[in-house]
Amino acid sequence: MDGQRLSSVGTIAYKYFAPPVFLVPFLAWALAEYVYGNSQSWFPAAVLALVAGLCFVFYFPLKRVSAVPEGLLISNFISTIMVPYGNISKVRESRWMSMRSIKIRLKQPCKFGSVIRFMPRGQFQVPMWRTHPVAKFLREKIRQGCDDPAKLS
Numbered sequence: 803m804d805g806q807r808l809s810s811v812g813t814i815a816y817k818y819f820a821p822p823v824f825l826v827p828f829l830a831w832a833l834a835e836y837v838y839g840n841s842q843s844w845f846p847a848a849v850l851a852l853v854a855g856l857c858f859v860f861y862f863p864l865k866r867v868s869a870v871p872e873g874l875l876i877s878n879f880i881s882t883i884m885v886p887y888g889n890i891s892k893v894r895e896s897r898w899m900s901m902r903s904i905k906i907r908l909k910q911p912c913k914f915g916s917v918i919r920f921m922p923r924g925q926f927q928v929p930m931w932r933t934h935p936v937a938k939f940l941r942e943k944i945r946q947g948c949d950d951p952a953k954l955s
Contacts, residue, residue: 805868805875808936810921814879816901817864821857828853860901867906867920869939874906876918883913887943895937897930904937 810816832846866877873886885908892907906918922936 805870807866807868807923808874808920808939809865809867810923813864813866813921816861816921817879821861824853824857825850860903863917863919864903865914865918865920867918874918876912876914878914881913885912885918890940890944893937893940893944895934902928902930902934904934904940906940 828846828850832850835843835846866879868875870884873884873889876883876885889908889910889912890906891909894905894907896903896905901921903919904922906920908916908918910916912918922934924935928934
């Protein structure tokens with residue numbers, strides 16, 4: 803993917819490897835309770851459902867994002883699309899979790915929907931109470947229009 807990378811290099815690990823690490827132990831617990839223990843124990847299944855739901859909300863939607871002069875290159879690691887800066891309506895930053903994320907709301911939906919979520923590069927280097935430079939860059943794009951992504955550095 804060409805352009806200046808906005809998303810973390812760890813995105814692929816969070817998207818594809820973290821969910822099984824979280825889900826497999828809870829799945830084993832729920833199956834063990836069912837097969838060897840109390841078959842009416844709902845608690846392990848409820849915990850498994852909660853963890854699976856959190857994975858679907860926080861990890862599976864993550865995308866790889868790069869900036870080019872024309873817009874954003876967005877990838878789900880299988881296909882890549884280009885979204886012009888003019889299609890961005892809002893940029894929101896989640897700072898309350900250890901995994902900081904940025905959500906981009908689009909004016910017109912693209913192949914990946916109307917909301918794009920990604921983990922910004924260098925997310926652990928920016929204190930929680932500060933706005934991430936990637937979020938600032940994208941908000942500036944909304945205000946000014948297209949410019950050179952090298953200004954992010």
